[in-house]
Amino acid sequence: MRILRHLLVLLMHLVLGSGAQRFSNGYYYQDIIHGNGNGNDNGEIYFHKIRLHVESPETLVSAVQGSNVTLPCHYRYEPALSEPRRTRVKWFWQPVSDEGRERDVMVAIGTRHRSYGDFKGRVRLRRSAPGDASLFINPLQSDDTGRYRCEIIDGLEDESVTVHLKFRGVVFPYHSPRGRYLMNFHEAKEACEKQDAHLATFEQLYAAWEEGLDWCNAGWLMDGTAQYPVVVPREACGGTDLAPGVRSYGVRDKSLDRFDAFCFTSSIRGEVYFLQHPIKLNFTEAAEVCQNDGGRIAKVGQLYAAWRFVGLDQCDAGWLADGSVRYPIIQPRMNCGTSEPGVRSFGFPPKHLKHGVYCYKVHW
Template structure:
């Protein structure tokens, strides 16, 4: 009896299922079925473009920046623009959370490896009137909030290591949109080699010697800009991403050959501990002043250090001299000691008896410390 009833009902069930399917496929039928909504609506995949994409059909969160890159000077304040809005504008305010994160310049575009783990660092998170900043940015960052939707990041007291790519991420429920802004410092790239000759630094030693000269290892972009400005140097040096390169504006033998076009010659990624090269350092403007100390007599290195101290200053570093030359126009045709034991002088207007016919920082290398020169001080 039971099997007979099931046999009679089966055709009826099939007919009912077919009718229900037909109703669902009719235009507007889906609107008759109650559904959960959170203010966002997406059309069914079957109503897409045939490639499995889902069309958006509701309030949309947009995050934008009018400037993909910003440049500033060291020690100044800078604003990284970021704004968000909705299309269409919602009728009631929505609760959003904002997170700014940072990818340092030496990791932007660098391949991830065991030696180089490319990760973003949190700078600030904010929700409503509450905010929290992290690490070296603590106490130096805030949101501008000059208008509704303005989440621009203001960074005070810019440091050499602040360069890189910043991400502005706005989170609203299930919506999460972001935009990036690159921050660059205006400065100067200079090659640096050891007192004992060229090619003596591994990667970490190159980082340290640049830091010792009030600089950082240059990024590829900084070296490329320096090459565009005329930097020509035939010795290979470390960059911040762990590559080894050198800039050539005049092709010649021994520097890649005369058949190669001008450009950056690259050795690619090298072993950061085993391989040894020079360094390309980057220095930005300094708050203080670099000056040539007027003294009745020339000085050996020890006397030069003492003379700056008596003048209320300290002997200048190489990065400080390069910054003063490039960014402040320091021009002096007098050779002077620097803190690393080198002797140099800055020329912005080339002239007779002051070295080559191009502007630049002239170098006497690392003479014996008992020889007598002038001195450049920093206050």
């Protein structure tokens, strides 16, 4: 019995000396003892005069849907360690639409890692230098925005930092082919999605107003309000007595009330181009020639994204997938519309009329 007790004590020293291992989430973790403070009678292991710091040089990162992004996260010790340590890195994500609930993105220990859910195959750690736990996401999907938390765990000590991801994009007004103020909230949401976009948030519309968006027709926003941005006050837009700003009708009935829509797009996953063709085309012919060219007729959101992010400048009116005719202008000039850059629109002309066409092609 006495020999058995000696063996147990020896075994405990060996285990503690090499670091006590525990198994969780499919990985082994090691609680390593530091310095002179090896623990206490309760079996707790703690750090002695060494502190773990987790930091991010950017807590707000902007990106474009369809591209890639790196969310910065770095950790270090004070005082600095002479040898690297075995740490656990875990990233969490809290979507914009799901306040209060975090979801797992990935976990990594050394060279081993595991990603979760829709992030599988799209995320990895950058590891460009010691202490670099930055998260690389490629490609960015439409619902990836939100709050990300980088957590570093070393033994019983853990620290974390948060990074917010938002999309750079462009807001554009959109109305039904049948006319103005004909869509309820659900129809407006669907209309934006059909044009490779989403209903804009108030923050996105406000940012667009700050950049000069001036539009006198109220449109649905994601929060169920109907609003419109005014840069130059005028009688037709609420009167000249009101200051410039984003005017609001407040929260409306999503089924009964009808407005236009403000859509937001942040996508550069493909190429939008004006198809050079010897003759002008009706709508059906336009769709066919895009397909014959290896693409498809472009959507409104795709044309706006090409105008904003790629600098597409074409003074030729062309069909789009919704039956509208538009063209993008970066450098205003004679016979190309107004004196301001933008996407010009001819509305929804009869589909038998002849115009050019804008095509969209994905390059794999």
